[in-house]
Amino acid sequence: MERRLLGATALASVALALAGCGADRGVAQDPNARVTTLSILDYYNNQPDKTLVQAGLDTCATKLGVTLSREVVPGADLISKILQRASSDTLPDVMMVDNPEVKQIAAAGALAPLGDYGVTADGFAPGIVDATSLDGKLYGLAPVVNTIALMYNTEMLAEAGIAPPTTWAELRDAAKKLTTPDHYGIAFSANATYEGSWQFLPAMWTNGGDETDLKSPQVAEALQLWTDLVNQGSASRSVLNWTQGDVKDQFVAGKAAMMLNGPWQFPALDKFPDLKWSVATFPVNRPGQTVTTPLGGEAWTVPITGKPASQRVAAQFVACLNSPEQQMEFARTRFAVPTRTDLLPQFAAEVPSMAAFTKQVATARARTGKLSTSWPKAATAMYTAIQLALTDQSTPAEAFRQADES
């Protein structure tokens, strides 16, 4: 008897598992239904971000009279979570998406245009609106953004009698002079992932290079800067393997006098009160160039769930998260820059440590601005070329041609 039961249970559980795949479909929502809860998916799983974002979400939930069910996943798992939810028709009402991925997900037809609900991006910085729009339609809004700049150890620079470099020549020179047996002059990430490409963009864009023409001399010149810094011994060859987190660790450990990094590292740096540091804008190659760095940050989107009333409330929720008050709140607490340009002067005055980043954000560009959904291909070619040049397998001028072939 027990034996038979066991078999029957096994059969039943298989049948259940198979049936479960097709559940939760159908049953249309009344467009005028009262919406009492919104489900939310995001990747702010680390503290203090998790709590700080929760505070903003709660404020907007109270305003709209809804309760929230929030799911937080690690950053690396977000896309697979979204795909899994999409294939089982269980997308959340409000979904956070990293800005370079918004176009791809919108192109797949997963997101509702915010314009349908009267939500616009008037007064937002054009760079980030570019990243969250596709074919003229707005699919997401990022309350705050960030970028990367030159962070430096003020004591080491003072000791060597060096001012923060403003040109590439000064950067090469400063990095060389700041290199001692104990530490390198500069640290950055040139690893074999999109992170390595992202860190290269300030040099490439500021010098007039462009992802639409990676074989241009301007791009090669930018790669020459990276190669020089490593070959003259001012940066460790380990940059080939470092993440931005590793770069921050090197800086904190006093093993690098300068680093290329973003304001999301502030809370980690502040844990070391003995470490004295400051931020300068990324240097230009030639006077007259405009510092152009990439925009980071996440957008809030409204997936198409087939529930018209929930989607409408979700769009209002996204608008609320992007209200001037919420933007300032997120910016102040999470060390990021508001995307409403009229808030920038007030923000820079209030949070002086963010001044350099705020200045750069005004001219910053979105990674997917020009290439849209084919940006990942360019980013792959970029980190491949950087790695070829930094391992002396290719010259900076040849690297992008060689990367293109592989």
Place this chain on the structure above:
Amino acid sequence: MTQTSTVAPTEILVPDVTTSVDSTRRRERLAQLMFIVPAALVLLALFGYPIVKNVVMSLQAYDLRTFFTGEAPFVGLANYVEVMSSRLFSRAMVNTALFTVGSIVGQFVIGMALAVFFRKKFPLSGTLRALLLLPWLLPMIASSAAWRAILEQDSGILNKTLRGMGLIDSPIPWLTSPSVALVAVIMVNIWIGIPFNVTLLYSGLQDIPEELYEAGALDGATGWKAFWHITLPNLRAVVSVVLVLGVVYTLKVLDIILGLTHGGPANATQTLATQSYERSFVDFEFGQGAALSNVLIVISLVFALVYLRVNRRAIED
């Protein structure tokens, strides 16, 4: 059975027995089926379905879009052409071969040496043998992070130690030179694979009767000779299992490489597994990723067949 009057008991018993044998047999058959069906269904659902799905996927334009629209147009062998004509494919093939051969040789030789060593009982030998299992117990992601720190070029403990001992003048670029990185990754994978080899080989050694060595010693077979002529021949079945399973496990190694180098520097540590991962979960070209993983499955299958053959021969012996 109760009516035991004039008829001989056997005459009644005979037909009775056959029917009861029949029904017992039928019931047994049913019970057998009940045992097999759930297992067969689980096998079909958990092994059959993914493999079929993977083959189908490799023939489709299966990308990010597919998850939202459900559309995955049939493209024939286009995904296979795409991944195999890539310049990275031949590089990944060579790296996969080097990585597998290097790892297996290293793991096996060191594993065998340690297994033979632990055959001798000495104080704490049990504890030491248990400690050897440690690499196996650690989560792969944790050990690769630890090794990344150990192999760090400037401040890593390995280079510091080697320099302190005066063995090297300048730091070895373990993970940052294209010519060294693959060696470093193989080294770490050998470290991870040793426990598996030691455990199986050690248990194999336990089955070799001590008398063989005693008899061999009388004929002058000691040390290397004993190992060559007594240990190895008696260990043949275990050795073949260890080697073939080792190859199959090593072919699909992904987390160690991603953790240590992410396929870099300059693609020096790209293998079929990392390429397949990248195409599927970074480029979201699931069709191409599936095509590559099918190539990997076919290679593994060849070794699995070798294993089955060797195993059958070993049983027949």
